[in-house]
Amino acid sequence: MQLTRPALDPDTVPAESRSGYPEPYRARVLPRDKRPLGDALGLTRIGVNRTTLPPGKESSMRHWHTHEDEFVYVLEGEVVLRSELGEQRLTAGMCAGFPAGSADGHQLVNRSSRPAVYLEVSNRDPQDVGHYADPEVDLIWSPPHARGAFTRRDGTPV
Numbered sequence: 001m002q003l004t005r006p007a008l009d010p011d012t013v014p015a016e017s018r019s020g021y022p023e024p025y026r027a028r029v030l031p032r033d034k035r036p037l038g039d040a041l042g043l044t045r046i047g048v049n050r051t052t053l054p055p056g057k058e059s060s061m062r063h064w065h066t067h068e069d070e071f072v073y074v075l076e077g078e079v080v081l082r083s084e085l086g087e088q089r090l091t092a093g094m095c096a097g098f099p100a101g102s103a104d105g106h107q108l109v110n111r112s113s114r115p116a117v118y119l120e121v122s123n124r125d126p127q128d129v130g131h132y133a134d135p136e137v138d139l140i141w142s143p144p145h146a147r148g149a150f151t152r153r154d155g156t157p158v
Helices: none
Strands: 033-036 046-053 063-065 070-076 078-083 084-091 096-097 107-109 118-123 131-133
Touching: 070 078, 070 084, 078 118
Parallel strands: none
Antiparallel strands: 033 046, 046 118, 063 131, 070 096, 070 118, 078 084, 078 107
């Protein structure tokens, strides 16, 4: 059965395997498949992605957002949630949420031998700034002086 908007089969949305991260961080997250379900449904205020994360890959660098809430729901497989509290194993049916402005740097890591599939949901706030929590990741995403770009913590371009 073919669905029409407002419904869709997520498998009909083309998977994207890209990242805005500069190297060496890009290699830590790619390849991964993101299906931008929210975009496919015409949503403009929230982002919804179905992401497949292969074994050994990271969802992102450990980060937090100034203006965006984030929610993750594991559909298949398992991931390790790294946050300020340490590490927790999330399996299918489990979820995690990260309120905007909470400096709880977080990321998902697939340490299993199988791909993990999860939903990512967040609001889209043009004022958002992403901060990276691990000292060795010298990045800030979209600071006020460089909207839509990565810079180093001192504000210089990457």
